[in-house]
Amino acid sequence: MEKPNLSLIKEISGNDIEFENNILDIIKLEFPEEVKLFKTNFEEKKYNEASSNIHKIKHKISLLGLKKGLETASAYEIELKEGNIKLHPNFIEILDKIHVYLSN
Amino acid sequence: MRSLCILLVDDDKIEILKFKKVCQEANFKSNIIEAKDGETALLLLDDCKTPFDLIISDLNMPRMDGFEFLSTLKKNSKLQNIPIVILSTSERKIDLDRCYKFGISGYFTKPLKFSDYTNSVISLLEYWDKASLSSRLNTT
Secondary structure, three states, rough: OOOOOOOHHHHOOOOOOHHHHHHHHHHHHHHHOOOHHHHHHHHHHHHHHHHHHHHHHHHHHHHHHHHHHHHHHHHEEEEEHOOOOHHHHHHHHHHHHHHHHHOO | OOOOOEOOOOOOOOHHHHHHHHHOOOOOOOEEEEEOHHHHHHHHHOOOOOOOOOEEOOOOOOOOHHHHHHHHHHHHOOOOOOEEEEEEOOOOHHHHHHHHHHOOOOOEEEEOOHHHHHHHHHHHHHHEEEEEEHHHHHHH
């Protein structure tokens, strides 16, 4: 099973540690807020808004090297707009994985 | 290379950092003004005394998204001639068609691989640097 990692962020940063830390700081700051907003919109069945939230979150999924996670998020972003919530548990699993990674 | 004055419209702070890093590493001397959504961009365009050479905009933004921004911009006679290039993750043909109907000057899909992203941004900036220079030469 794939795990979050910093390889893409390191590729973007080159050897620029400050830049790498800046990106990580933004992710740590924004990710919990974006997830909270997504969950609220989902619970209120505002699926279009929740789909837009996924659009933002999936960029962070991509930056943390979760290729399969990105595929799931991209598919769920489209399906949720049509009211299809089948991928919801899979998406939550990805979010939880990132949450644990960022907490460590 | 001359310095381009660019209005970068994107709510994603990481995207803005990435874009600036590419400019910095390519030694591209540009004046980048940031706007977090279409509404802020329109306010900046109205206020700014120095004309922008280029607008680079995302599509998916809160408050006023890229489409609404394009629609408003193209109706404004003072602003409608500023070239606007879309830099988005969307590969959907419907989005691309919609943007071209508004009269955009280019559409770039943000590549996932950073080296590809760098190449796309550099080619975009080099193109517009030349285009802007020849446009100024033609008007003098």
